[in-house]
Amino acid sequence: MEEKEEMIDIETDELNIEKIKEYMPGFKKQIDDLDSDIILLNTNSDKLSDEINNTKEQLNLKISDVEETVSEEKEKISASESPETLTSIANKLITLASEKKQLEEELENKLKEFDSNKKELNEKLELRNSIKEKLENMEKTTAKEIFNIVNEYEEKINKINQALEVCDNSKIKEALEEEKNKMQEILSSKKEQANKEIQKELEILNPTTTDKEEKSSDDIKVETTVKKEELKPVENAELDTIKPVDVSPIIFPESTNEESTVEQPKSEEKVESDVKVEIPIEEKKVTLELPDVTFEKAEKISAPMSTIDFEIRDREVIQRDIVPEGKVEQIQNSSVIKESINNFFQKINSEILTLPKENKTNEVEELKTIEDDNVKDASLDDNYYIGAPIVSNVEMDVYENIDDLKTRFNPQRKYVNDNISSVVLLEKNQVINESSTLGTVLTDIKYSSGVQNANPEIVFKLSNNGYILYDNNKLSVIDYDKKEMKVGR
């Protein structure tokens, strides 16, 4: 029982599909168990009610018996006053009184049992209704989650459609089509998954047995009636007229003109439980209407590329599982995953890095010094700035440290869309071999620029034969053709 109550403590707003999957069968079993308990308690209530009525009937019969006996014996007492007769009469009355008392006690016990049974029945009903409510909330949550997932992908597809309408670049279009197809595949998969989930829920909630359906059609109503019979008063036996005999005093507390009462039911005309036990496991009509996605219907809007959402939505991490070391390597070495990773990077390069035609240029604007206004505006202590002062279509970036800078300007990367044609990363204070091409270039730079001690950590070769050197926290810009060098911070 404790376990069951713990499970009910889950807050509705914390529910999600995983938790629902986990808890729904448990809740379902709880309801089944409680239904069985309730049926048992109802049966018990009916039985007790019958027993109470029988006992009351017996009690009334006994009272009538006493009344009759007293009446008969009164006549005998009038006719004969012999001690034997009186003793016999007294003994008979004592026996009758004792039997009456026994019946009253029995009635009282049965009424107590009935009340206890009723209390337990109410508790179980309350618990059952609470669990049923949780289950209903779960269903709503499940449906909501599924709708969210489907809507999410439909939204993504719509955005891609919108972008396709306004995009002129064939490469981007191709990539978008690919993305759209991928999204459609995922959407179909999610729809299929959603249908399976719903089917599972229906199976859990609506077992195929007709048992429950039959139960559902008949509300079980506890209607236990304890009839109060007209208890006839026992007439005064007038025992004070009987001469004392060697028996215990005969006391008939109820044998007055008062109505014979039993305290427990408080003389109610009808003890009726108003509790209705609703066993039905209602038919779950969880319907999910998944609209067909019609790409042709996408409205043409001028959505900028940057609004395309390539990412998953905000989601809370609800579970974290450590993956064993061996398994990690297995994943990393998987050819399928490697291919997915490569495709991802290619997709990003083709969809995001490719600049529109009008922005493509191999011409570098006139070199500007680091002291240019652009740089001054962006000056922040201890950060490095690359790009804007030298190349017009490379945005100003801020880098926190040299590692970040190195990562950003990866030498292996093909810089096809901006004016940096290659990058050479050098270890700090690494001596450049002057016989190498780079060494020769650097020597030329050093001597031509007059910076004799230049030993750059990073050299960016620009497509117009210019260079950017990062050296000792300074950026040097070299226009190689002009043999001109500007040194910044």
Next chain:
Amino acid sequence: MDNNIKHQIVTLSNGDKYFVLEELNDGFDTYDFVLNIDDEKDIEIVKQTVVDSKLILKKLNDADKVKELSEKFKSIIDENQKKL
């Protein structure tokens, strides 16, 4: 709470499970390069945020940021592949 989820399988509130291939911190924020284990073609870059002690993987809207992060992740992954 330790929010380093590299090489862990995370289950998100929508039921999706992701394997975190790589993680990097740019000094301000932590980003994850994640692989959907149900659909191995689905790879994403997400940003970590913590709200009320709950770890949230957040979508990125900034294409430039995605570009920048993908380059960083590629560099790290290429480096790792060499070691393997």
